Amino acid sequence: MFKWSEYERWIKQAERNLRSALRDLEGGDYEWASFKAQQAAELAVKALLRGMGSAPIGHSITRLLRNLVGEGIDVPKKLFYIAMKLDRNYMASRYPHVYPEGSPFEYYSEDS
Numbered sequence: 055m056f057k058w059s060e061y062e063r064w065i066k067q068a069e070r071n072l073r074s075a076l077r078d079l080e081g082g083d084y085e086w087a088s089f090k091a092q093q094a095a096e097l098a099v100k101a102l103l104r105g106m107g108s109a110p111i112g113h114s115i116t117r118l119l120r121n122l123v124g125e126g127i128d129v130p131k132k133l134f135y136i137a138m139k140l141d142r143n144y145m146a147s148r149y150p151h152v153y154p155e156g157s158p159f160e161y162y163s164e165d166s
Contacts, residue, residue, distance in 0.1 A: 061105030068097035084162035089147035092140040102127075114141050 075090035092115070099118040103110045106125055110118055115137035119129050146152045146161070153161060 057105050057107060061101050064097055064101030064104055068094045068101060071097060079164070082164075083159070084164060084166060085147040085158045088143040088162060088166070092143045092147075095137065095140050113144050116141055 071090050072094035075087045075094060078084070078087035078090060095115050096113055096118065099115055099122065100110050103118065103121055103125070108121065108125065110121055112118070116134060119134055119137055122129050147158050150157050152158070
């Protein structure tokens with residue numbers, strides 16, 4: 055039986071994170087928009103998994119999608135491609151040590 059109340063708790067936060075990402079995008083804070091988009095996607099997939107009764111751990115959207123496949127959900131290849139792109143932003147958008155010099159905001163733009 056699907057746990058709708060658990061799903062709702064997680065999907066509401068995912069939607070809020072996405073709205074915040076869009077505001078950051080409009081404000082030119084591209085590294086934060088990227089991170090929050092990753093977080094929104096992560097929480098959205100976790101919402102579905104938790105609704106199904108699973109207790110997913112980790113931050114990789116790609117791995118979480120594989121968990122969905124393991125639960126019998128058909129996940130389109132394009133979604134895996136997008137997940138891999140978003141996963142790159144989990145650390146790179148926040149931590150300077152990811153780059154040889156400069157800070158994360160210097161590596162993000164509206165097109166990245």
